[in-house]
Amino acid sequence: MSAATILVADDDRAIRTVLTQALARLGHEVRTTGNAATLWRWVADGQGDLVITDVVMPDENGLDLIPRIKKLRPELRVIVMSAQNTLITAVKAAERGAFEYLPKPFDLKELVSVVERALNANTPPVAMPGEMAEGEEQLPLIGRSPAMQEIYRVLARLMGTDLTVMITGESGTGKELVARALHDYGKRRNGAFVAINMAAIPRELIESELFGHEKGAFTGATNRSTGRFEQAQGGTLFLDEIGDMPLDAQTRLLRVLQEGEYTTVGGRTSIKTDVRIIAATHRDLRTLIRQGLFREDLFYRLCVVPIRLPPLRERTEDIPLLVRHFLNLGISQGLPAKSIDQAAMDRLKRYRWPGNVRELENLVRRLAALYSQEVIGLDVIEAELADATPAAQPVEEPQGEGLSSAVERHLKDYFAAHKDGMPSNGLYDRVLREIERPLISLSLSATRGNQIKAAQLLGLNRNTLRKKIRDLDIQVMRGIK
Ligand SMILES: Nc1ncnc2c1ncn2[C@@H]1O[C@H](COP(=O)(O)OP(=O)(O)OP(=O)(O)O)[C@@H](O)[C@H]1O
Numbered sequence: 014m015s016a017a018t019i020l021v022a023d024d025d026r027a028i029r030t031v032l033t034q035a036l037a038r039l040g041h042e043v044r045t046t047g048n049a050a051t052l053w054r055w056v057a058d059g060q061g062d063l064v065i066t067d068v069v070m071p072d073e074n075g076l077d078l079i080p081r082i083k084k085l086r087p088e089l090r091v092i093v094m095s096a097q098n099t100l101i102t103a104v105k106a107a108e109r110g111a112f113e114y115l116p117k118p119f120d121l122k123e124l125v126s127v128v129e130r131a132l133n134a135n136t137p138p139v140a141m142p143g144e145m146a147e148g149e150e151q152l153p154l155i156g157r158s159p160a161m162q163e164i165y166r167v168l169a170r171l172m173g174t175d176l177t178v179m180i181t182g183e184s185g186t187g188k189e190l191v192a193r194a195l196h197d198y199g200k201r202r203n204g205a206f207v208a209i210n211m212a213a214i215p216r217e218l219i220e221s222e223l224f225g226h227e228k229g230a231f232t233g234a235t236n237r238s239t240g241r242f243e244q245a246q247g248g249t250l251f252l253d254e255i256g257d258m259p260l261d262a263q264t265r266l267l268r269v270l271q272e273g274e275y276t277t278v279g280g281r282t283s284i285k286t287d288v289r290i291i292a293a294t295h296r297d298l299r300t301l302i303r304q305g306l307f308r309e310d311l312f313y314r315l316c317v318v319p320i321r322l323p324p325l326r327e328r329t330e331d332i333p334l335l336v337r338h339f340l341n342l343g344i345s346q347g348l349p350a351k352s353i354d355q356a357a358m359d360r361l362k363r364y365r366w367p368g369n370v371r372e373l374e375n376l377v378r379r380l381a382a383l384y385s386q387e388v389i390g391l392d393v394i395e396a397e398l399a400d401a402t403p404a405a406q407p408v409e410e411p412q413g414e415g416l417s418s419a420v421e422r423h424l425k426d427y428f429a430a431h432k433d434g435m436p437s438n439g440l441y442d443r444v445l446r447e448i449e450r451p452l453i454s455l456s457l458s459a460t461r462g463n464q465i466k467a468a469q470l471l472g473l474n475r476n477t478l479r480k481k482i483r484d485l486d487i488q489v490m491r492g493i494k
Pocket residue numbers: 153154155156182183184185186187188189190191294295338370371374
């Protein structure tokens with residue numbers, strides 16, 4: 014890439030300085046201004062090879078300038094940056110023909126790479142909403158109902174952005190599928206998609222899972238371990254079941270999102286984050302906020318673009334398409350071909366589907382695998398629905414469950430959450446800490462903070478107990494029970 018002249022308009026002097034330094038280092042000539050009028054004059058004079066503009070400037074809105082620039086000099090690319098990182102700004106920027114949209118604060122590295130792409134005339138611009146118009150066919154999401162069309166429209170507009178997305182919807186509505194689609198068709202598709210399920214990871218392990226830990230950060234941390242933030246560097250981090258995140262981890266996450274950098278557990282140097290965040294939950298976060306279980310400030314951080322996936326019962330017209338889709342999937346996996354008659358289909362449309370698409374998918378699989386008839390009729394459907402286990406209902410915790418089976422259940426979920434992958438190393442000690450902490454703090458409160466009595470109760474040496482209290486960072490409240 015040869016040296017270019019870059020025109021920068023932003024009323025924030027600090028940003029002008031930072032951009033000038035970064036771009037000059039690449040050998041470009043940078044001209045900066047704090048208002049839109051000067052930028053427009055330069056463009057009209059035929060100056061500059063690239064424009065970088067803010068949205069809100071004292072004299073004119075940068076977005077309003079784009080159509081005029083495009084009309085006069087269609088080849089001139091415009092990068093928009095804005096602190097108003099809402100869906101509307103991103104959509105407007107894309108619609109008006111901006112080459113790229115960068116929500117502030119942005120990573121300089123990212124800006125530089127966008128500038129390079131913009132200056133490299135052979136690179137076609139990233140997909141714009143118009144080009145995604147028939148994206149429905151490409152997306153791995155089935156359904157043509159108005160509710161889904163609306164979802165597709167939003168997704169299409171998000172493809173060219175890195176905006177943080179919050180996906181809500183009942184269990185089985187396709188939240189994870191949507192998160193993957195956002196990644197697979199978005200600008201980070203060449204990076205990793207890393208998912209972490211907050212509900213399946215013991216609370217004490219979440220920070221180490223997210224941010225990694227250093228060798229020796231805690232007992233049993235025998236090796237350095239990378240966290241999900243690091244694994245997702247350059248890609249997408251999917252924070253699944255965010256409503257189940259413990260409050261202290263929420264605080265940490267918020268800080269990381271605000272500062273754009275983090276340190277590993279036990280680490281000192283801060284690492285810059287370069288991840289696109291997508292969060293999902295089946296819970297009602299507003300209720301959790303009212304109950305004091307979810308941080309409101311984190312909610313607003315994550316909810317830049319909210320997407321609510323409709324329950325299946327609100328888009329029953331999609332059921333025939335979904336049934337055909339899942340039957341075809343079955344065939345490709347070696348199950349026999351089948352069809353469903355009209356009466357049976359009507360019955361499926363009347364059912365409430367508490368487990369949503371997942372429940373329908375499981376039902377269709379059973380139909381394909383267990384029944385010999387080629388055409389499935391109403392009787393089969395009635396029988397299947399009669400003993401349908403409400404797949405979506407959260408499994409009740411067994412009453413009177415023993416400690417060992419509770420731990421086992423927890424760990425099974427934990428391993429299951431890693432799917433094909435493995436938890437980070439040092440699991441043994443992390444899990445033991447999980448058990449030690451409540452054991453010791455409950456013993457301490459039973460003895461009203463008396464460490465000598467607690468040591469006796471536990472059958473531990475007093476010094477050992479003191480060391481554990483320190484290592485595990487347990488608060489000792491004397492006299493409080
Ligand atoms: N629109 C859709 N088209 C095709 N398949 C779908 C669609 N929506 C969901 N599915 C399928 O339904 C199943 C459940 O979807 P997914 O895991 O994304 O749901 P979820 O909302 O994340 O559920 P949970 O809250 O239980 O985690 C998956 O097998 C997915 O492929």
